[in-house]
Amino acid sequence: MQRSLTIDPEKCTGCLQCEMACSFENEGNFNPSKSRIKVFTFHEEGRFVPYTCTQCDEAWCMQACPVDAIKMNFTTGAMEVNEQTCVGCKVCTIACPFGTVNYNVDTGKVVKCDLCGGDPACATACPTQAITYVDASATGLDKMRVWASKTDNAQATT
Amino acid sequence: MKHLIIGAGPAGVVAAETLRKLDKNASITILGDEPEPPYSRMAIPYLLIDNIDEQGTYLRKDQDYFKTQSIDVVVGRAESLDPVNKTVKVAGGDALPYDKVLVATGSRPIKPPVPGIDHEKVTSCWTLEDARKITSGIQQGAPVVLIGAGFIGCIILEALVSAGADLTVVEMGNRMVPRMLDEKCGSLLETWCQNKGVNVMTSTTVTAIEPSGDRVLVKTSDGAEVEAELVISAAGVKPNADFLEGSGVKLIDGGIEIDEFMQSSVDGVYAAGDVAYGRDFSTGEFGIQAIQPTAVDHARLAANNMHKHGSIRHRGSVLMNVLDTMGLISASYGQWEGVEGGDSAELLDENNFRYIQLQFDQDRLVGANTLGLTQHVGVLRGLIQGKFHLGHWKQKLMDNPLLLMEAYLAATQAS
Numbered sequence: 001m002q003r004s005l006t007i008d009p010e011k012c013t014g015c016l017q018c019e020m021a022c023s024f025e026n027e028g029n030f031n032p033s034k035s036r037i038k039v040f041t042f043h044e045e046g047r048f049v050p051y052t053c054t055q056c057d058e059a060w061c062m063q064a065c066p067v068d069a070i071k072m073n074f075t076t077g078a079m080e081v082n083e084q085t086c087v088g089c090k091v092c093t094i095a096c097p098f099g100t101v102n103y104n105v106d107t108g109k110v111v112k113c114d115l116c117g118g119d120p121a122c123a124t125a126c127p128t129q130a131i132t133y134v135d136a137s138a139t140g141l142d143k144m145r146v147w148a149s150k151t152d153n154a155q156a157t158t
Numbered sequence: 159m160k161h162l163i164i165g166a167g168p169a170g171v172v173a174a175e176t177l178r179k180l181d182k183n184a185s186i187t188i189l190g191d192e193p194e195p196p197y198s199r200m201a202i203p204y205l206l207i208d209n210i211d212e213q214g215t216y217l218r219k220d221q222d223y224f225k226t227q228s229i230d231v232v233v234g235r236a237e238s239l240d241p242v243n244k245t246v247k248v249a250g251g252d253a254l255p256y257d258k259v260l261v262a263t264g265s266r267p268i269k270p271p272v273p274g275i276d277h278e279k280v281t282s283c284w285t286l287e288d289a290r291k292i293t294s295g296i297q298q299g300a301p302v303v304l305i306g307a308g309f310i311g312c313i314i315l316e317a318l319v320s321a322g323a324d325l326t327v328v329e330m331g332n333r334m335v336p337r338m339l340d341e342k343c344g345s346l347l348e349t350w351c352q353n354k355g356v357n358v359m360t361s362t363t364v365t366a367i368e369p370s371g372d373r374v375l376v377k378t379s380d381g382a383e384v385e386a387e388l389v390i391s392a393a394g395v396k397p398n399a400d401f402l403e404g405s406g407v408k409l410i411d412g413g414i415e416i417d418e419f420m421q422s423s424v425d426g427v428y429a430a431g432d433v434a435y436g437r438d439f440s441t442g443e444f445g446i447q448a449i450q451p452t453a454v455d456h457a458r459l460a461a462n463n464m465h466k467h468g469s470i471r472h473r474g475s476v477l478m479n480v481l482d483t484m485g486l487i488s489a490s491y492g493q494w495e496g497v498e499g500g501d502s503a504e505l506l507d508e509n510n511f512r513y514i515q516l517q518f519d520q521d522r523l524v525g526a527n528t529l530g531l532t533q534h535v536g537v538l539r540g541l542i543q544g545k546f547h548l549g550h551w552k553q554k555l556m557d558n559p560l561l562l563m564e565a566y567l568a569a570t571q572a573s
Contacts, residue, residue: 009571038534038563040563040564042564049567051567063172063451063454063458064454066168066198066200066201066217066450067198067200067201067214067215067216067217068218085214087200087201087204087210087214088482089201089203089204089482090480090487090532091200091450091451091480093480093535093536094451094479094489094535094538094539095451095478095536095539096536096539097536097537097540097543097544098536098537098540099533099534099535099537099540099562099566100534100536101536102532102534102535103487103532104532105532108209
């Protein structure tokens with residue numbers, strides 16, 4: 001059963017443990033600026049919104065890559081960056097309309113969420129279940145998916 | 159069904175793959191005029207700087223890939239197209255038959271009209287062969303002149319400098335990358351390069367290239383004379399459509415006029431990528447974008463319509479570019495020059511080479527330039543292409559253009 005990250009901003013307290021866990025899992029240190037999941041703060045509303053790649057079907061990053069460095073992991077459904085192949089051209093970072101592929105100046109490669117190979121550290125670390133890793137068919141990603149279709153530059157005529 | 163694709167760049171390869179997904183039995187042939195397997199010109203800067211080898215530039219890495227997809231890759235240059243007999247004549251070879259043909263021949267470097275431009279010390283930077291010539295032509299301390307500080311010129315600066323070149327850049331425009339970056343952005347980039355020891359001459363043209371012993375002497379419009387071991391000409395590109403002369407395929411500004419189904423003025427002849435005069439998302443107007451994401455968009459759409467004409471309509475591609483010039487990253491989107499009557503917002507940190515400007519049409523984002531921004535840049539595309547009415551978030555962005563992600567989340571996740 002394929003699973004995906006589900007984010008419920010209503011439950012987020014802004015504790016940033018997801019960012020810490022992501023950074024530690026992927027970079028080996030606690031550096032939220034290197035995290036692939038980000039919590040955005042809306043001070044006036046007292047609202048926190050954790051945000052990362054939805055592994056969208058359109059996969060603009062994968063389509064835009066000129067050297068075939070982004071591929072789908074068929075087990076997890078995640079689009080993964082092959083660091084050996086990535087040349088660091090950054091075309092994927094501008095092609096992703098969600099802004100969830102970023103360039104890492106230190107490595108000269110791009111980074112994005114890869115669902116930690118099927119055991120996302122952010123979901124494990126989240127104390128309030130604002131981030132969960134559940135059956136893909138039951139998630140609330142629909143809003144973003146619907147929006148994703150708006151970004152498509154093609155229009156089916158039938 | 160016999161599909162012929164002329165051009166082995168990203169547009170050609172993506173079109174072939176898309177056609178294969180749509181039709182398991184179709185005959186699919188890619189005709190390319192370079193001897194290497196299909197490769198990406200986008201990767202050449204990283205080859206020049208030695209981060210990858212030539213294989214690293216290949217569009218698909220598995221050497222049997224095209225064979226396993228039953229896609230024939232043929233080396234040869236298209237000489238002419240005969241839409242009556244539905245054939246494409248290959249130089250020094252046969253006429254290849256087709257039912258549907260895609261012209262994805264890309265573009266080629268413009269040769270500036272300068273006396274001496276054909277000297278053997280002058281090269282373009284476009285093909286793998288050019289890359290080899292550049293790599294072998296630069297020794298430590300060698301004086302090198304780069305004509306043009308456009309996208310290609312800027313993206314190879316770091317490779318040239320790290321190879322030891324003593325570099326002079328001559329740019330006709332009043333700033334670096336004038337077709338992608340606004341005045342502030344381009345000027346900051348110039349300062350950045352000067353600080354790194356590159357001699358940048360803007361508002362200057364090369365007037366002559368003359369032999370001078372083992373080197374050449376490059377003369378400029380402001381009277382300067384610069385000796386060079388190697389001259390790299392990166393003065394822009396133009397569509398590769400000359401071979402269509404006499405075919406009846408209509409050209410505009412040298413590119414192929416296409417309709418919303420990616421078909422040219424001739425039935426069964428489609429175009430994609432740098433050679434296609436396609437629709438721009440922001441303006442709705444047609445023109446040549448010559449960028450990687452657009453080439454791939456075009457290819458996917460053209461392939462669908464080659465398979466079943468009329469199946470998918472092209473609504474236009476968003477103009478977008480990202481450029482790394484000696485470590486300073488710039489990006490541009492959509493109508494970055496602004497629109498009539500529209501507001502703009504900007505934030506500048508000159509000392510740290512950081513800059514962002516946003517362009518609005520009423521309360522929608524329509525364009526942007528950024529310098530030194532590497533996080534969440536893509537959301538600019540999301541905001542532009544989603545055509546979101548930003549409401550009160552427009553004012554927040556006017557006050558602080560860096561609140562892009564917040565504005566985007568507010569627009570998309572509002573309950």
